[in-house]
Amino acid sequence: MKPNELFDISGRVALVTGASSGLGAHFAQTLAENGAKVVLVARRAERLDALKKKIESTGGQAIAVEADVLDRAAMVRAFDAAERAFGSVTILINNAGITHADRAYEMTEETWRRVLGTNLDAVLYWAQEAAKRMIAAKQPGAIVNIASILGFNVAKGVAAYAVAKAGVVQLTKALAIELAFRGVRVNAIAPGFVVTEINDEYLKSRPDMTRNIPVGRFGETKDLDGALLLLCSNAGAFMAGSTVVVDGGQVLTITGA
Numbered sequence: 001m002k003p004n005e006l007f008d009i010s011g012r013v014a015l016v017t018g019a020s021s022g023l024g025a026h027f028a029q030t031l032a033e034n035g036a037k038v039v040l041v042a043r044r045a046e047r048l049d050a051l052k053k054k055i056e057s058t059g060g061q062a063i064a065v066e067a068d069v070l071d072r073a074a075m076v077r078a079f080d081a082a083e084r085a086f087g088s089v090t091i092l093i094n095n096a097g098i099t100h101a102d103r104a105y106e107m108t109e110e111t112w113r114r115v116l117g118t119n120l121d122a123v124l125y126w127a128q129e130a131a132k133r134m135i136a137a138k139q140p141g142a143i144v145n146i147a148s149i150l151g152f153n154v155a156k157g158v159a160a161y162a163v164a165k166a167g168v169v170q171l172t173k174a175l176a177i178e179l180a181f182r183g184v185r186v187n188a189i190a191p192g193f194v195v196t197e198i199n200d201e202y203l204k205s206r207p208d209m210t211r212n213i214p215v216g217r218f219g220e221t222k223d224l225d226g227a228l229l230l231l232c233s234n235a236g237a238f239m240a241g242s243t244v245v246v247d248g249g250q251v252l253t254i255t256g257a
């Protein structure tokens with residue numbers, strides 16, 4: 001089969017959480033460029049509207065739905081809006097996430113709950129809703145959870161984030177074994193350091209950090225496109241419960257961070 005047939009996602013309906021910036025905005029554009037109709041979800045509505053216009057200006061199709069991923073009523077409304085506009089969602093990119101910088105031994109309960117809630121609980125809720133609807137619509141589906149190499153290793157100051165991402169890796173496996181035979185494949189991507197507007201300044205001020213990345217540079221959002229399309233399309237038809245690490249080899253090294 002030719003690559004363009006193997007990785008084809010044209011006409012599919014893809015919902016991306018955290019589409020208002022960074023990786024999520026890029027994932028939405030990549031999916032739209034490859035022919036998917038995209039549903040953009042986040043809290044910052046004006047950013048989603050701008051991205052919707054951008055996608056439409058290049059011939060793509062998108063709707064913007066303002067929602068907090070922890071608001072389950074808003075989640076149901078987002079899937080309903082997607083169905084009204086485009087039909088059943090058959091690709092979910094569970095991407096919304098937040099970071100923090102707090103030592104574990106003095107972290108507040110509020111931070112712990114907020115980070116675990118957004119980065120792990122919401123991944124379960126959105127996957128549950130997507131899977132229920134994919135099964136009811138009798139349509140094969142793909143759920144892609146965005147983990148992190150911090151799901152495998154830890155660094156100082158990111159305990160809640162690392163625990164949540166380790167949970168995402170395990171949750172991906174648990175959902176996959178329950179859903180694969182019903183036609184819903186659940187997999188994950190674990191990016192390394194990828195330059196987005198959120199960390200651009202910080203990463204550029206720390207070029208020494210690339211010494212710990214065997215490929216010798218930070219990632220760019222486009223470095224994730226291959227894994228994204230693999231997991232969403234028939235190219236990944238026999239993949240279930242995998243976490244694809246895209247990190248330039250960083251997770252393999254010992255840094256003592």
Ligand SMILES: NC(=O)c1ccc[n+]([C@@H]2O[C@H](COP(=O)([O-])OP(=O)(O)OC[C@H]3O[C@@H](n4cnc5c(N)ncnc54)[C@H](OP(=O)(O)O)[C@@H]3O)[C@@H](O)[C@H]2O)c1
Pocket residue numbers: 017018019020021022023024041042043044045067068069070095096097098118146147148149190191192193194195196197198199
């Ligand atoms: N960049 C990296 O180096 C890197 C590496 C590994 C993993 N990741 C993971 O990749 C994902 C995206 O990260 P990023 O770098 O693109 O960060 P980002 O630019 O800060 O984007 C985070 C996105 O999540 C959304 N979000 C956060 N809380 C939300 C909530 N309660 N409800 C709805 N949306 C919410 C934000 O939208 P609103 O604020 O508009 O709601 C934003 O669109 C995260 O899961 C992150 O952990 C990133």
